[in-house]
Amino acid sequence: MTEPGLRERKKQDTRAALSAATLELALEHGLGAVTVEQIAARAGVSYRTFFNYFSGKEEALLRPDGAGLLFAPRLQEQDPALPPLEAARRALGDHLAALDADSEGWRLRLTVLAAAPEVLPRLVELGSAGEREMTEALAERTGLDADRDVYPALLAAVLGCALRVSLTRWHATGEERPLAALFDEVVDVLAAGLPAPRTD
Template sequence: MTTGLRERKKAATRQSLHDAAVRLAAEHGVEHLTVEAIADAATVSRRTFSNYFASKEQALLHRDRAHTVRLVELIRARPARESLMTAVIGAAEQHSAEFATDPAQEEGYRSLRLHPALLPELVATYAAAERDLAEAVEERLPAGPDTPLRAQILAATLLATFRVVGQTALERRERDAVDLLRQAITITREGFH
């Protein structure tokens, strides 16, 4: 129980730092965002900030990392008998239900995260997500000499698909992107035939 409480407190502090970073970046611009300002806004010390994030960019992009980590967890939690695509769709449905957000708020966040100063951290975030997803994908593929390569290619393709689906859903102001994901996976499958 103590571990659970401790983990919830850590998650709450991490989220508070992220929320402060997003709010301050929206108000003053990414280029004026500082670690000190984020820590002050979240009412924690600079040292506490450093226990959670290595940089202001990491704090600002925490949502991306948290969402991809959770998606990988959900894929891994799907029954082993499911095909990779069934597991991905099932995980995406659950993920969508867990992370339902206001489209206007999501649009504001997406605009912030495209700031050129955040590009290196965004690339690092998605590289880590791709590695994690490749491991989860590999667990569902039949073992063979090309399995690691297949897993990496499929993970990269899935992440690109998630990104396009997310952007399309945002542009269309759709709250449920799972149908778009199904369409995108079908298009991807057909495109390789």
């Protein structure tokens, strides 16, 4: 892989500075009280520059690299012989491994979100966009129609739920295992058909 040029490195640095400023200010004041103007000022850029990188403060918090899930290309890299659920598990595992590389930062981001119920509608919007991306990628892999066939949308919704459960448990319990390992455990339960838990 070639090194990014100077222009691209400057863009990466600006994106990182905006994301870091968002997290810092949200920890100090709460995400709901933070404005884009404050974020831009903390990062040393103009208000307009912020929107060259992020659609809003929630995206700056949750997508610090600006890339999002990148689910479709990661799914395409998986062995075509794999069943859809296993291929999707591995594609999402790659994403979660990247989050594990900055586990401290992500625990702080989740702490901010837990204290900001007012941003829930925007989080739902971002989550829905992610599930739509997964639906379309899974439809392409399975040869189904993303709008008419239920399987791709259902699998994407289940995977989105598995991600939320994994993130919530990882944050709330101070789980020491990698986030990707916790996600694997959740998907194992799904793959087994959600058997009733044993109580003996």
